[in-house]
Amino acid sequence: MDGGENGKKAKRKDEKVALYKLFSFADSNDVLLMAVGGVAAVASGLSMPLMTFIFGKLINAFGVAGRDNVVHEVSKVVLQFVYLAAGAGVASFLQVSCWMITGERQAARIRSMYLKNILRQDIAFFDKETNTGEVIGRMSGDTILIQDAMGEKVGKFIQLVSTFFGGFIIAFVRGWLLTLVLMCSIPFIVMAGAAMSLMISKLSARGQLAYAEAGSVVDQTVGSIRTIVSFSGEKQAIQKYNSLIRNAYNSAVHQGAAAGLGIGSVIMIIFCSYALAIWYGSTLIISKGYTGGEVINVMFAVMTGAMSLGQASPSVSAFAAGQAAAFKMFETIHRKPEIDSCDDDDGGIVLEGIRGDVELRDVGFSYPARPDHLVFDGFSLKVPSGTTMALVGESGSGKSTVVGLVERFYDPQAGEVLIDGVSLKKFKLRWIREKIGLVSQEPVLFTTTIRENISYGKPGAGADEIRTAIKLANAAKFIDKMPDGLETMVGEHGTQLSGGQKQRIAIARAILKNPKILLLDEATSALDAESERVVQDALLNIMVDRTTIIVAHRLSTVKNADVISVVQRGKLVEQGRHSQLIENPDGAYSQLVRLQELNKESEGGDSESLINDSCLVRSGSTAISRMSSLSRGSSHGGSRRISFRHSFGLPDVAENLDGGKRKEVSIMRLVKLNKPEIPALLFGAIAAAVHGIIFPVFGILISSAIKTFYEPPHQLRRDSRFWALMYVLLGVAAFLSVPVQHYWFGVAGGKLIERIRSLSFEKVVHQEISWFDEPANTSGAIGARLSSDASAVKSLVGDTLALIVQNLSTVSAGLIIALIANWKLSLVILLVVPLVGLQGYMQMKFLHGFSADAKIMYEEASQIASDAVSSIRTVASFCAEEKVMDAYERKCASPLTQGIRQGLISGLGYGFSFFILFCTYALCFYVGARFVHDGDATFTEVFRVFFALTMAAIGVSQSSALGPDASKAKESAASIFEILDRKPKIDASVDEGLVLAEVKGEIEFQHVSFKYPTRPQVQIFRDLCLRMPSGKTVALVGESGSGKSTAIALIERFYDPDSGAILIDGIKIHTLKLSWLRQQMGLVSQEPVMFSGTIRSNIAYGKLGDPSEDEIIAVAEAANAHRFISSLPQGYDTGVGERGVQLSGGQKQRIAIARAIIRDPRILLLDEASSALDAASERAVQEALDRATVGRTTVTIAHRLSTIQGADVIAVVKNGVIAEQGRHEKLMSIQNGAYASLVALHMTS
Secondary structure, eight states: OOSHHHHHHHHHHTOSOOGGGGGGGOOHHHHHHHHHHHHHHHHHHHHHHHHHHHHHHHHHHHHHOOTTTHHHHHHHHHHHHHHHHHHHHHHHHHHHHHHHHHHHHHHHHHHHHHHHHHHHSOHHHHHHTOOHHHHHHIIIIIHHHHHHHHTHHHHHHHHHHHHHHHHHHHHHHHOHHHHHHHHTTHHHHHHHHHHHHHHHHHHHHHHHHHHHHHHHHHHHHHHTHHHHHHTTOHHHHHHHHHHHHHHHHHHHHHHHHHHHHHHHHHHHHHHHHHHHHHHHHHHHHHHHOOOHHHHHHHHHHHHHHHHHHHHTHHHHHHHHHHHHHHHHHHHHHHOOOSSOTTOOTTOOBOOSSOOOOEEEEEEEEEOTTSTTSEEEEEEEEEEOTTOEEEEEOSTTSSHHHHHHHHTTSSOOSEEEEEETTEEGGGBOHHHHHHTEEEEOSSOOOOSSBHHHHHHTSSTTOOHHHHHHHHHHTTOHHHHHHSTTGGGOBOOGGGTTSOHHHHHHHHHHHHHHHOOSEEEEESTTTTSOHHHHHHHHHHHHHHHTTSEEEEEOSOGGGGTTOSEEEEEETTEEEEEEOHHHHHHOTTSHHHHHHHHHTTTHHHHTTOHHHHHTTTTHHHHOOOOSSHHHHHHOTTSHHHHHHHHHHHHTTOOOHHHHHHTTTOOOOOHHHHHHHTGGGHHHHHHHHHHHHHHHHHHHHHHHHHHHHHHHHTSOHHHHHHHHHHHHHHHHHHHHHHHHHHHHHHHHHHHHHHHHHHHHHHHHHHHHHTSOHHHHHSGGGSHHHHHHIIIIIHHHHHIIIIIHHHHHHHHHHHHHHHHHHHHHHOHHHHHHHHHHHHHHHHHHHHHHHHHHOOOOOHHHHTHHHHHHHHHHHHTHHHHHHTTOHHHHHHHHHHHHHHHHHHHHHHHHHHHHHHHHHHHHHHHHHHHHHHHHHHHHHTTSSOHHHHHHHHHHHHHHHHHHHHHHHHSOOHHHHHHHHHHHHHHHHOOOSSOTTOOOSBOOSSOOOOEEEEEEEEOOTTOTTSOOEEEEEEEEOTTOEEEEEOSTTSSHHHHHHHHTTSSOOSEEEEEETTEEGGGBOHHHHHHTEEEEOSSOOOOSSBHHHHHHTTSSSOOOHHHHHHHHHHTTOHHHHHHSTTGGGOBOOGGGTTSOHHHHHHHHHHHHHTTOOSEEEEESTTTTSOHHHHHHHHHHHHHHTTTSEEEEEOSSGGGGTTOSEEEEEETTEEEEEEOHHHHHTSTTOHHHHHHHHHHHO
8 A cells, every 4th residue: 555565564553543533433422421431430440449448447356356345346347348339339330331321322323434434435445345245244243343342341441440550559558568579479460361361362263263164164065065965975075074173173172271271370379479478468467567457458459459450351352353343444434435426515517407418438447446457448439319329249348337437336547428518527426326227237126125126216206106117117017916015025135026027126216217318237138038028128118218228148139229339348349220230241240140140040030049148147147037046056146145144143044933943952962972071071070179179268268367467476477387388289279170170171072062063064964955945054054053053062061060060169168168167157148148149240241241242133234234235336326325324224223222221231230239249248247246246256267157158159150150151052052953853855875775787867757746845835846747768858948937947956856746756767766876866967057066176176076986187188078178178277277266266157167067977977967057158158068068968868958949959859848847848840830839939939039
């Protein structure tokens, strides 16, 4: 960015916002809340040091007073405890509430500022600098980090700092010499604490990374499960996964060991400093006249002060994370776009009327994302008002770029775009965009109702206007058929509608806008012939009296344009009407027409059937309509979108579907899974028991030490040395037991996770395909289950067991010590001790943070944002930014109030717990004083009972608060066992079934009925019969959604028919061994799935065992792929990129063919294998297919009829049965036959 490399490095370092800048969006209320919260935090931070001060006075009162005046002396001090309780309670409440509320409010404000600014950026910004995933990630993830850094964590930080200073001030005031000596141990505590938290965060990041690779295997496997299954690649996937999860196990063990060492050493250092305090304190009592109370006071004050510094580290890291997260967000918020649609102030021209002359003058342009690739260089084009101009040319020639320039999504680098002779840059952007209507190749609908979608064209349009628009767009018929009419929800990205329906809604939206200039970017390319005709009619209705620019691949759609312009490599080569251009036989237009009519001799004028879907490659729209998009999980529409939802925590469909039905999980079953690690668990448990006893023992030591301070000097010297030594020993015990406990539980937990993941993954891979169709089982969802559920389950077994053992030993030791010391007093104190425990629990929860996971709350709002960003061009061209913002803010309102309520409740709970704590202390000592007065207890006993019980309570509550969230883990366990217990209906891992000695390859459908399990209301086949003779080519044709692809899925046995049977060589396929059956077939689908790896590994995937180099080259040659592969620099070792992104459509398709032939299948299944290609690649692929089909039974599916005229049998699928079958010539001779009318449709459309 600035000054080359050094500049970049400097930038990297400073990519964070100064802390105070985080609050730059606060309003006056927020400032007030922060001020109150800040003061309260200081006050609540001082409560602990003050407590130690009062405690010291209390000890003196007990130690010095005689039996007669003890109650009087102690009561005076106890009253101070009560005052402290009230103050601390109020301060804590204000601190937590104020900070949580202001954090919530400011984060919400940042979120909407961010979205607002994202929406006004120019399109170039989205090409280069961001994508939907990133925006949503920032809005849901980063704002949470920011909120964390400016909410309760700030209050907590202020509180801890004030505790730190308060502790030391009190300590210095009460006894400066002892304080100075004790301070030497502080650096050690701080160092150990910091080192530990650093190690743990580093290691947990490593654990995440270690699993990430395995996670991507899951994503790839589930995302392309059909391909894997059809090539029997399940074993390979499982082996790869198992080798990768090993890493995650190692890092889990390291994490356990590091945590143990850290905690152990901190405890040891603390106990050693106590030892120092007692030994040196007693020296001071003798020589400097200190009192016992002062020594204890200093000891406790220094410790609370020091500990609070250690606890501040999570706050500091939260600040750092928030500052880093804010950097990118604030950068975007302050970014000024070059083309700004929201700039209403700088004027810009607004004309009274607009004629609609469009002109591009000497335009030079390259896309910002690919600056070195010139699209236009001195390109000029003039479209007079009210005429229709068609742009044709091969893909990548720059046709759609014209549309982008006229809409002013981009500004040309040279030359200018003029409307009515005025440069586009001079107009007010919003106004000019309102005059331009755009219908694009992939119409973008928002997740809302049809009415809302249409009214994006004109906010506040009346019902009549909308009615007229849908009539003109030919959409009224299908909308009225819907159960809710205009109020029908269209689903995410419009998935509930078919392509033609979406396209017509998009046209209605454009009509409603009533634009002067209409841009149609391949508006009918992705449709089958029938829908295309309807949409074409709708377009003709609205092109009247408007300047229209049409971009089309298919020439038949533009024959009637006023002018046709042929664009080649960014240059205008020819212009004129269809009739003129066609006269020049060597002209560019004539060549395009010829390319599209290669099969003219056999089919009249089926020009489009060839080029029919060639644009699909560009648009990435896969499914030709919703039917096929749902039935094929691999289509982007199907699986990627949903997995996307998971990664941003959108509500898990699975939970909602069967939330009620999840079985309870027996803990025994989990323990069984952990059986091999029983020795490790035992060692861990013993160490945990030792760890548990440490706190109650500490209570004994403190009370004895206090007693020592009131002894005569010579005895004091001897005893203090003894007790100091005991402390050191206790520290060593802690240092030994804690790491052992953590290490062994780490081993057991890591092993369990690995085992669960491995078992589950194996189960998942072998499920039948219909299981993957369910929205709950997309690659994202399953990936999440394997990564997080497995680790959650571990906490249920290992960590919980450790806690139970540790707490049991703490409680029993505490009780025994207390009851031995003085059973009457113990029983009294036991009644109130649970309250102390409660406070400890609240305290730990507070340190963890109360802010609930706001992610879930902002789910729906994120959905709106993701919709808007992923279709930013549509939002921009309809000037719908404000509309989106309104919807977003409406959705954010309830989570905001929810967050504020949460702040108040958390604050109340936290404040109340402090109040109770101090009151309990007061009560205990008052009762103790009464007992001493009545002679029922001695001074030492009171303290021993008090410390033994409170230490036990605090130990238990703190460790439980840190304990795992059992309910979450239970749910995870349930979801894992659900996978482990599920019996697949069609299982390839089973070794049963017949194997035929030789396969002829004759296929027969006998009375097959079928519907997809996920859509039981749509009957696909009703009693379908069809014979496919061995060695012949059978072509299935029909409208989209008629069930052509379903036939292939049934032959591959992805699904079983509901009734009827499918036979191969006269044998029902469900009696054959499944893995063998699939070995006999080669599948080439519409969107071939490539696995990340080399071209060689992708081809070899088709064959079990390792094929030789010669075999690979032979099939590559047969598939017409050898030439392009060997021309690549690395040849067969070229990487294909994730999902094959490094290759073009035609190249992927040919590699997929090679992969299918290498197993030398008897049966070849081609599912629209050449539909998504442009004419040139299609020829190459078609040749490869013609070679491959020789001597094999071939089932082929095509939308384009020209590709299948040579088939031995053509079967027309209609309404779930075979309407007619025979050769092309025979079917063409049937008057008004289904086939003849399909061909006719293709010719006229």
